[in-house]
Amino acid sequence: MNFFDPVLQLEVIVALALLALLSLKFRVLDWKGVLTAIPVGYVILVFGDLRYFVILLVFYAVSGLATKVRVRKVGKGFSEKDWVRSWRNVLANGLIPTLVIIFAALSNRSGSNMMTAGYLGGIGTAFADTLATEIGLLYPRDPRLITSFKRVERGRPGAVSPYGYAGGLLAVIVLCGSAYLLGFGDVRVLLAASFSAMLGMTFDSFLGATIQAKYRCVVCGKITESRIHCGEKAEKVSGLETVNTHVVNLIAILAGSLISIALMI
Ligand SMILES: [Zn+2]
Numbered sequence: 001m002n003f004f005d006p007v008l009q010l011e012v013i014v015a016l017a018l019l020a021l022l023s024l025k026f027r028v029l030d031w032k033g034v035l036t037a038i039p040v041g042y043v044i045l046v047f048g049d050l051r052y053f054v055i056l057l058v059f060y061a062v063s064g065l066a067t068k069v070r071v072r073k074v075g076k077g078f079s080e081k082d083w084v085r086s087w088r089n090v091l092a093n094g095l096i097p098t099l100v101i102i103f104a105a106l107s108n109r110s111g112s113n114m115m116t117a118g119y120l121g122g123i124g125t126a127f128a129d130t131l132a133t134e135i136g137l138l139y140p141r142d143p144r145l146i147t148s149f150k151r152v153e154r155g156r157p158g159a160v161s162p163y164g165y166a167g168g169l170l171a172v173i174v175l176c177g178s179a180y181l182l183g184f185g186d187v188r189v190l191l192a193a194s195f196s197a198m199l200g201m202t203f204d205s206f207l208g209a210t211i212q213a214k215y216r217c218v219v220c221g222k223i224t225e226s227r228i229h230c231g232e233k234a235e236k237v238s239g240l241e242t243v244n245t246h247v248v249n250l251i252a253i254l255a256g257s258l259i260s261i262a263l264m265i
Pocket residue numbers: 217218219220221222229230
């Protein structure tokens with residue numbers, strides 16, 4: 001896209017304004033989430049192109065829908081990223097893919113297979129992790145902790161289940177299918193992104209089980225990633241205070257993106 005074309009700039013602004021209104025109307029994002037998403041969308045549209053933006057939209061639309069379905073089936077209160085997503089979610093999921101686009105533009109690699117792989121690997125990790133969480137919560141039995149394989153209650157950071165992995169796989173299929181339809185037909189790029197997304201999602205669970213801060217609710221006794229549960233301040237039981245779910249997502253997405261880029265070298 002030509003940065004100095006006023007017509008294209010206007011189109012970008014109108015498209016983002018429309019999306020902002022839709023996100024608020026359908027309560028996918030709150031106000032701060034929208035204000036964070038606008039610069040992310042702008043950078044991707046101006047320094048990448050419409051196809052990269054559509055990939056991000058597919059991720060937002062499908063994960064927003066998955067969250068609403070899960071809330072209807074099993075209720076809220078399982079994770080901090082519940083119900084309406086805020087700026088922390090947007091930044092945790094959008095920062096790395098946006099940086100991939102910026103670095104590619106700065107190094108004259110815009111639109112290269114390497115940039116696409118890094119972008120899809122990052123978004124793929126975020127997408128796989130989100131659907132794994134949402135679909136994993138529908139698993140009728142207790143999931144297992146990725147480090148010890150002991151059964152733990154649903155919603156515990158680092159808990160994995162067959163439903164979760166099926167969710168991750170579904171995200172990868174939707175992502176690669178959309179990418180293919182948008183003209184990202186290079187098989188090597190799609191394979192690199194798929195593999196990295198599944199690995200990134202697994203790394204996310206591992207970080208969740210180890211360094212992520214976990215709290216015990218003083219009311220219901222549940223181990224949760226939320227600082228506040230049942231309306232009361234929960235007590236920390238393990239992990240690092242500064243490492244919340246968003247920090248874990250950010251690290252895992254960085255890993256997914258870098259692995260995907262490395263596979264293209
Ligand atoms: Zn509680």
